[in-house]
Amino acid sequence: MIRNATKNDIEGILEIEKASFKWFDGFSKSVFYQYLNEFRDGFFVVLGKSGSIVGYAILADKKGNGYLLSIAVHPKSRNKGIAASLLKYLESKCRKKGFPKLMLEVREDNKRAIDVYKKQGLVEVAKKKDFYGDRVDALVMEKTVSD
Numbered sequence: 001m002i003r004n005a006t007k008n009d010i011e012g013i014l015e016i017e018k019a020s021f022k023w024f025d026g027f028s029k030s031v032f033y034q035y036l037n038e039f040r041d042g043f044f045v046v047l048g049k050s051g052s053i054v055g056y057a058i059l060a061d062k063k064g065n066g067y068l069l070s071i072a073v074h075p076k077s078r079n080k081g082i083a084a085s086l087l088k089y090l091e092s093k094c095r096k097k098g099f100p101k102l103m104l105e106v107r108e109d110n111k112r113a114i115d116v117y118k119k120q121g122l123v124e125v126a127k128k129k130d131f132y133g134d135r136v137d138a139l140v141m142e143k144t145v146s147d
Contacts, residue, residue, distance in 0.1 A: 002089045005036060005044045005056060012053035013046065020072040027070065035069070042093050047082055057086040059093060059102075066094035066145070068104035083113075087120045091145045100146040105131060105138040117141050 005013065010032050017027055035044050035058055047055040054077040058069040068090065073082045087102075094102050105128065106113050122141040131138035 001049075002045050002047050002085065004040070004042060005046045007033070007036065009046050009053050009056070010036075012048075013056050016053065016056060016072045016074045017070075019075050042089075045086065045089060047086060055082045055086055057090055059090045061097070061099070062103065064099065065101040065103050065142075066090065066097070066099040068102065083116045084120055087116075091120075091143070094145045098146075100144060101142045102145050103140065103142040105140055107132060108137045108139050114139065114141075
């Protein structure tokens with residue numbers, strides 16, 4: 001069940017974040033708490049029951065488009081369609097909010113994520129050189145979601 005994230009989910013979200021991103025140096029507990037306050041009403045969501053989160057996603061408004069800040073699925077729960085479900089949910093949020101596009105950046109070396117995004121209809125529209133500061137470029141991907 002996809003639902004709004006709560007304070008009780010933060011430890012599970014951090015566990016997923018650390019297990020998912022080997023280059024984890026970003027989203028700290030305090031950042032996730034900030035996002036809880038900033039992104040409400042289905043823009044910071046989790047999939048799972050309290051204490052048993054298998055995935056999360058965070059959507060922001062960036063210049064009138066839906067912008068995927070982060071999405072991750074626990075390694076033990078991958079290849080079960082969870083990321084696809086979260087993306088479809090966020091696409092519906094984009095439509096309801098009137099965002100014409102869903103956009104994101106992804107590490108060029110994150111082939112698994114790129115494959116998931118492509119299967120959901122996102123296409124590469126640009127590249128940002130050394131976006132992550134470790135000589136890895138970011139692919140900018142987007143999908144038109146407006147009706």
